[in-house]
Amino acid sequence: MGQLGLPELIIIGIIALLIFGPKKLPDLGAGLGKAIRDFKGAISEEPKKEEKKEEKKEEKKEEKKEETQPK
Numbered sequence: 001m002g003q004l005g006l007p008e009l010i011i012i013g014i015i016a017l018l019i020f021g022p023k024k025l026p027d028l029g030a031g032l033g034k035a036i037r038d039f040k041g042a043i044s045e046e047p048k049k050e051e052k053k054e055e056k057k058e059e060k061k062e063e064k065k066e067e068t069q070p071k
Contacts, residue, residue, distance in 0.1 A: 016028075
């Protein structure tokens with residue numbers, strides 16, 4: 001019970017085609033593929049990269065504050 005065979009996938013494809021139509025289906029597939037790639041990239045991205053990005057943002061904020069403060 002949890003496995004999808006070829007007949008089940010064909011039925012799902014036909015239902016999706018009927019619901020979304022032939023013009024919208026490629027766009028939905030492309031969007032789904034992009035979402036999956038982004039999700040996988042976010043999972044595999046190292047936390048160090050995120051920390052470096054946050055540090056750079058903080059440094060930029062500090063530089064802006066120093067520039068705007070009167071001397």
